[in-house]
Amino acid sequence: MKGLQYIDADGKPAVWADHKKRMWLWGLFVPTALFYSIGIMWLLGLGDTPLKYLAPVFWWIGPILLYVLLPIIDVALGDDGENAPDEVMEALEHSTYYKWLTIAFFPCHIASLIAMCYFLTAHDLTWLGGVYGHGGGLGIVSQIGVMLSLGVVTGIGINTAHELGHKKENDERWIAKITLAPAMYGHFYIEHNRGHHVRVATPEDPASGRFGETFWEFLPRSVWGSLRSSWELEKTRLHRLGKSPWTMKNDLLNAWLMTVVLFGVLTAVFGWYVLPFLIVQGIFGFSLLESVNYLEHYGLLRQKTASGRYERCAPKHSWNSDRLTTNVFLYHLQRHSDHHANPTRRYQTLRSFEESPILPAGYAALIPLTYFPYGWRKLMDHRVLEHYDGDITKVNIHPRVRDKVLAKYGPAAGAAASEGTSSEGSSAA
Incomplete structure (x- = not known):
């Protein structure tokens, strides 16, 4: 693998290669997983064997990946353990390969969204063969599987939008807003960058989980608090420009308009039947984001200085993990301390800090646990106390x-x- 040449601390020529360079392509597996599933179902249906009855399971590929396969692989492969040398950071930061991988997520996501609408409304899936050889469309269980699978794509899509939304280039920022449209979460573009990054690890931040707070308490608090905060942030910004908040220059309104247009077009093409599925997959998608928000800063608090202000955000204010699998699928989101220290830094250059509080597992394994308050507190409360x-x-x-x-x-x-x-x-x- 071709690497980046640099001069090391001893003044000698050296080469560093990103051992994950090809692995980053796996980040596009989730938004295209539905298409792989269709191929598998078609193959299972080629012969008249009992295997064809396994085909409907693959409509649930999203939840299977999220709650079963990725946590197992995450544990099996262990930690990443590599930071790029400081000397190659600039060259690595400007590599367009990494940028286009995140941008490619968007068309794959939209293709999966259209595919979901097609399969929800198709009246004849004879071409799939197997259990669908007799004609007819999907049953309700399979439809729910398709919806939740798309919700997983949408949830991970928010993370991709998070990566793009922090960048200075206008094309990436606009793609970030469009990528948030299927999740109905356009306000995240505003609140995360200008709200969360300012108030992180304080009681005033709706997206920082509190000690003793269950995920089910956190979810409505974060959703409503983020909505309210994003509106106030945009209202204040526009007021300074002498404008009313009721304008398409309001990034909150134009982001929500993207959702309305997207859902409107899909409803016009496929019928009203798809609309509730679109709404539920969006809710499921942003709930996945909120489960990550919940665990990233759970119980952590920036202390107040003598002036009454909160101390600067530091590595100790974010829970981190360096598990290889989740690093690849979530674009180094687990290296969260470096992200807060350097919000515009691209994912490929984010570093793992030894002084950061470390989670006992990767995000992939912990997301399901956030749903169970007793298990979560059993795992995390004593770690918060030990940290302090x-x-x-x-x-x-x-x-x-x-x-x-x-x-x-x-x-x-x-x-x-x-x-x-x-x-x-x-x-x-």
């Missing part, structure tokens, strides 16, 4: 459970436990 050396007062605590948490983990509880231990020791003596 047991000082619960430094943690971003959810208000609903603040008194209970302080009673359990606060200084008074610790003193009582120590006193109890001392008393037992005295009695024993």
